[in-house]
Amino acid sequence: MKAIGYQNAGPISAENALVEFDADTPEIGPNDLLVEVRGVSVNPVDIKVRATAQPEGQPRILGFDAAGVVKEIGENVTRFRPGDEVFYAGDITRPGTNAALHAVDERIVGRKPVSLSFVEAAGMPLTSITAWEILFDSFSLNEEKGEGEALLVVGGAGGVGSILIQLAKKLTALTVIATASRNDTRAWVEKMGADHIINHRNPLDEEMKALNISPKYVASLTHTAQHFASINALIKPRGHIALIDDPKSLDVASIKPKALSLSWEFMFARSMFHTDDMDEQHKLLNKVSELLDSGTLLSTVNKQGGTLSVENLRAAHEFQESGSAIGKTVLEGLSQ
Structure with a gap:
């Protein structure tokens, strides 16, 4: 063939x-x-x-x-x-x-x-699986959860971000904030259903202050190392960060004071290891x-x-x- x-x-x-x-x-x-x-x-x-x-x-x-x-x-x-x-x-x-x-x-x-x-x-498929596992496995959400809480999607116009925004809006009660920096990407994440859009060219915590929103959940889909300190500053205590990229290093100890959870999403894990589920x-x-x-x-x-x-x-x-x-x-x- x-x-x-x-x-x-x-x-x-x-x-x-x-x-x-x-x-x-x-x-x-x-x-x-x-x-x-x-x-x-x-x-x-x-x-x-x-x-x-x-x-x-x-x-x-x-x-x-x-x-x-x-x-x-x-x-x-x-x-x-x-x-x-x-x-x-x-x-x-x-x-x-x-x-x-x-x-x-x-x-x-x-x-x-x-x-x-x-x-x-x-x-x-790949992006849908990734987004689904972030929301419902990593964050343990369901259709009854998320009321009064917010999700920040860093990299909202990419493949995973595009479907993650939609799943969060359609299947949870979360308010969804997505990052985008260009006119075309801002228009795209708005089409996908984001409630608010912020610019990841600027410090994320400063952008979030203008919205007066502190998200409990952050899906960091790109440039996690660059944004990690800002994410730590803006997220709610006892919040959860999920990431899919490959930062060479992260100051994980810095998130201890807020008792944050940190997890990687890798949608190939189930097939690689033939998990029970x-x-x-x-x-x-x-x-x-x-x-x-x-x-x-x-x-x-x-x-x-x-x-x-x-x-x-x-x-x-x-x-x-x-x-x-x-x-x-x-x-x-x-x-x-």
């Missing part, structure tokens, strides 16, 4: 940063689906892996988000049948979705929203699918990059690295 990957870790500007090659059809395990990939998206994790993780042997296939059609099922599969339309975010320990066919454990797969095309549906991602993706089909949630796709090819994928990686991406970027799959 056709696949796109990389042979040597490094910058996207390198001549052969991405290559197309012939790969073996994936072998499926007892809990796996073999999916014909119809749509994929690009996430920051694609950039990090390509830049830093040196492949062993043949090129490593990138890509995590996918939407497609089930072609074959493993002997223990109970949730899906051939012909089912699915979407999912994959497993960082296995070959990726930038290929014609992809093997994935059914426990991390959801039913594709019928209201979205395959390409648009491919933009939703691994199928929670199957359940939450089905719920997200229902919310998209009902119109409760909006698609966060903001750019379609054409059909998956070395040239188009390189352009999508460059766009993601530029810092100007809003929402999600998607491409048609190789199987189309």
Whole structure:
């Protein structure tokens, strides 16, 4: 089958940063689906892996988000049948979705929203899982919690921020403040439903003083090290900070006086370690699918990059690295 990957870790500007090659059809395990990939998206994790993780042997296939059609099922599969339309975010320990066919454990797969095309549906899984786990696992919220409290989303116009704002507004009672610095990103987070918008080019605690709001929850999605002192200053005592980026160091002791909680969100943890509750991602993706089909949630796709090819994928990686991406970027799959 056709696949796109990389042979040597490094910058996207390198001549052969991405290559197309012939790969073996994936072998499926007892809990796996073999999916014909119809749509994929690009996430920051694609950039990090390509830049830093040196492949062993043949090129490593990138890509995590996918939407497609089930072609074959493993002997223990109970949730899906051939012909089912699915979407999912994959497993960082296995070959990726930038290929014609992809093997994935059914426990991390959801039913594709019928209201979205395959390409648009491919933009939703990874960010939706991340945002859902921040709200309902890290922060332990539910639809009855959050009344009178606020959530600050640092990096509101990115893929995770875009769906996190929506989930918080639709499924909790939280007031949502999002950061954005440009006119286009401010307009985007307003469209996603943010109650207030502040500028992360300025000290966050100063921006929050102007709103006279002290959030109990902070989702720091980017530049955590830069903003950590401000977050500590603005958050309520006994509040909770969740982050997804990779700061080299944080002054964790500084948050002790407020008795703050600090947690990382990494949506691949369940699939990496085959946790007992691994199928929670199957359940939450089905719920997200229902919310998209009902119109409760909006698609966060903001750019379609054409059909998956070395040239188009390189352009999508460059766009993601530029810092100007809003929402999600998607491409048609190789199987189309």
